[in-house]
Amino acid sequence: MQMRVIIAAVMLAAATPMLVQAQMTAPAATAPRPDIHGEFLEMRDVLKIEGEQFAKFEAAVKARNKVVDGFDASEKAKKMAELREARAAAKKANDEAKMKELDAQLEPLHKESWAIRVAQRATVFATLTPAQQQQWVAYILNQKVTKGTTKWGMDEAQLAKAKTLCDAEAAKVFKADLLQTDPYLVSLDEVVKNVRTTVRGTILTDEQRKVLDERDAARVAATKPATKPATQPK
Numbered sequence: 001m002q003m004r005v006i007i008a009a010v011m012l013a014a015a016t017p018m019l020v021q022a023q024m025t026a027p028a029a030t031a032p033r034p035d036i037h038g039e040f041l042e043m044r045d046v047l048k049i050e051g052e053q054f055a056k057f058e059a060a061v062k063a064r065n066k067v068v069d070g071f072d073a074s075e076k077a078k079k080m081a082e083l084r085e086a087r088a089a090a091k092k093a094n095d096e097a098k099m100k101e102l103d104a105q106l107e108p109l110h111k112e113s114w115a116i117r118v119a120q121r122a123t124v125f126a127t128l129t130p131a132q133q134q135q136w137v138a139y140i141l142n143q144k145v146t147k148g149t150t151k152w153g154m155d156e157a158q159l160a161k162a163k164t165l166c167d168a169e170a171a172k173v174f175k176a177d178l179l180q181t182d183p184y185l186v187s188l189d190e191v192v193k194n195v196r197t198t199v200r201g202t203i204l205t206d207e208q209r210k211v212l213d214e215r216d217a218a219r220v221a222a223t224k225p226a227t228k229p230a231t232q233p234k
Helices: 002-025 038-046 051-072 075-092 096-125 130-146 156-173 188-202 206-223
Strands: none
Touching: 038 051, 038 130, 051 075, 051 096, 075 096, 130 156, 130 188, 156 188, 188 206
């Protein structure tokens, strides 16, 4: 009896590391995605959406998710994925004619997908007050302007100045229907470029600008095609 107990103990000790490893490597069950996720979660927190307004906001997000997810699970979405894969293969093969053919098939599907997303996103923004909408525009502008600025070496004071600049610029470009007509704020691209130029010229130090100028010059040199030596006329 004692011998059987000893043998059982030895077997358990030997198996324990494998059991632990199995538990560590076993795939976790996929949790359902929450309705408020990603940028909408960020929106809720940044804009302090609470109470009755949050109920309307949440309902709009749920409705948006249902429509967008429905399209993403449709045959059209599957077709888009197949066409993108085929286009990637054509690009790899440098088959310009095939790429053009696939682009023509993808274009209407992309337009439909984009139109659905734009319309549904606009309904979410409709639950926000004008002040919140302007605040969101300023927030996104600041995010875009300061993206990658860790490489610029900006300190907290400089980032605060950049934020003030973004807030002022957002107030200039904001219109009552901006987030309904352009919910992805594509129109901010040119504004972002201009504000980044202003930040670089007025907020960065001379030393920071010098470092960036050197990096830009190196980047241009790296992408510039090598000049072929001139051939002698025969």
